[in-house]
Amino acid sequence: MRKERYRVGIDVGGTKIHTAVAAVGRNGIPNIIAEARIPTEAGASRRRVFGNICRSVVMVCETAGIEPGHSWHIGIGVPGPVDYGTGTVRVCPNIPSWKRVPVRQWLEKRFECKVSVENDARTAGLAEAIVGAGKGFERVFYVTVSTGIGGAFIQRGDVYHGAHGVAGEIGQTRFPDGTVFEQMAAGPAVERLFGIAPEQIPDLVRSNDARGKAALDHLTRTIGVWLANIATLLDPDIIVVGGGLSHLGALFLAPLRGQIRAHAFSESDKVKVVRAKLGKRSGVIGALLLED
Numbered sequence: 001m002r003k004e005r006y007r008v009g010i011d012v013g014g015t016k017i018h019t020a021v022a023a024v025g026r027n028g029i030p031n032i033i034a035e036a037r038i039p040t041e042a043g044a045s046r047r048r049v050f051g052n053i054c055r056s057v058v059m060v061c062e063t064a065g066i067e068p069g070h071s072w073h074i075g076i077g078v079p080g081p082v083d084y085g086t087g088t089v090r091v092c093p094n095i096p097s098w099k100r101v102p103v104r105q106w107l108e109k110r111f112e113c114k115v116s117v118e119n120d121a122r123t124a125g126l127a128e129a130i131v132g133a134g135k136g137f138e139r140v141f142y143v144t145v146s147t148g149i150g151g152a153f154i155q156r157g158d159v160y161h162g163a164h165g166v167a168g169e170i171g172q173t174r175f176p177d178g179t180v181f182e183q184m185a186a187g188p189a190v191e192r193l194f195g196i197a198p199e200q201i202p203d204l205v206r207s208n209d210a211r212g213k214a215a216l217d218h219l220t221r222t223i224g225v226w227l228a229n230i231a232t233l234l235d236p237d238i239i240v241v242g243g244g245l246s247h248l249g250a251l252f253l254a255p256l257r258g259q260i261r262a263h264a265f266s267e268s269d270k271v272k273v274v275r276a277k278l279g280k281r282s283g284v285i286g287a288l289l290l291e292d
Contacts, residue, residue, distance in 0.1 A: 006066055008057055009290075010076040011120060011283030014042050014094030018284045019056035021064045029131060030288040034064035046097040054110055074107055075116045075290030077123030077283050084165050087117040116290035122159045122168065123286030124278075125152030128240045130289055133277040137237040141230055142276070143170065144243035145223060149182035153234055170230065185222040187244060190215050198245055205251060219245065220252065224259020227273075232265040242276030249275065 007030055011018040018037045022030030036059045041052055057074070061067065080092035087104020107115040118126075125142030134140035140154045149171030153160040160167050171182035183189060187198045194215040196204065204212025227239055239260075245252060253275060261269045278285055 006064075006072065007288050008060065008074045009284045009287030010053060010056065010074065011123065011287055012053065012076065012078045012092075012095075013040060013120070013283075014079060016040055017053055017056045018280075019053075019060050020284045020288060021060045021066060022288050030285070032285075032288070034060045035284065036060050036063065040095065042095045044097065046095075046099075046101050049095055049098065050101070050103075050106055053107075057111065073114045073116070073290075074111060075118065075123070075287035076103060076107065077118050077120040077287045078103065079120045082117050082119055082165060084117075084161055087115060089117065118159070118287070118290055119150075119152075120283050121150030122152040122161075123284075123290065124242060124276075124282035125154055125168070125240070125286070126157075126159055126289050127278055127282040127286035128242065128276050129154035130157055131278070131285065132282065133240045133274045134238050137272075139234070139236040140238055140240060141168075141234055141236040142240045142242060143223075143227065143230075144276075145186060145241065145245040146243035147187050149186050149223075149243075151230075153236070170226065181226060185219060185226070190219065193218065198248070201248060202251055216248075216251065216255070220255035220259055224256045225263050227256070228260045228263035228269075231260055231268040231271045235268050236271060238272040238274065240274055240276050242278075242282060246275050 005023055007022050007024055009020050016037045017040050020032045020035035022032045024030050036056055038052060038056050041048055078089050078092060079094050081090045083090055089098055089101045089103050092098035103117050104115045121144050124144060128134045128142050129140040138156050142152045144150045151168040151170040153168050173181045190198050194211050196211055196215060201212050201216050205216055257273045260273060
């Protein structure tokens with residue numbers, strides 16, 4: 001059995017760990033043959049959380065009939081900033097015990113294979129750029145809008161990290177008054193400002209409810225203008241919108257496109273804007289696509 005045939009991808013979330021093992025064809029695209037989701041136990045010790053990650057790897061390999069050592073590469077996406085030089089997770093807001101965790105070192109020691117560590121928004125963006133809604137485009141900007149806002153810029157199949165590994169983190173950009181962007185436009189902002197949950201917006205808008213219409217207008221204006229700035233700054237071929245708010249569909253995307261056309265500079269207003277294609281599997285697929 002050739003170990004280079006198999007890859008493992010791990011998407012670590014605040015509530016669950018989604019892990020998959022895939023066979024890799026000649027085109028380099030992974031074909032998932034087994035996957036599993038288990039609780040993260042985010043409030044536990046960092047070793048306990050790491051133990052759960054390892055257990056998930058063993059589980060999917062057993063399901064696929066593969067020894068864990070037959071995987072030649074493990075890719076893992078984590079919800080926090082990463083030191084890409086060492087593969088260390090700096091901090092995970094959703095996993096309090098994960099501070100300065102040497103994930104690459106621990107996984108390499110445990111499974112004796114190559115390991116890549118990436119931020120979870122970037123793994124999702126990579127998946128959408130290579131096999132999802134951004135497939136076929138050279139320059140893809142991915143934004144995920146849910147309880148937070150994350151982003152990734154993928155150029156010719158490679159994630160752009162910037163000088164310090166934080167490129168794409170549009171949710172953390174600030175205004176002169178100190179306001180953080182995702183505090184204005186993510187899901188919790190809708191609940192705080194309008195007293196409704198984002199998933200209520202479609203029904204409220206269809207019933208001509210003033211709060212629903214105001215919430216939708218706030219989201220599309222705020223996020224749309226911000227993405228217009230991204231279009232001007234990076235000039236991508238396509239912007240792929242993922243996360244929970246993307247499920248609003250055309251109700252969200254159509255006015256979003258209008259805002260970008262109205263506010264992007266010059267030719268950058270021609271950027272294509274589409275909904276993400278891979279859904280909740282984007283993170284694990286992206287982890288499978290990571291290179292060592």
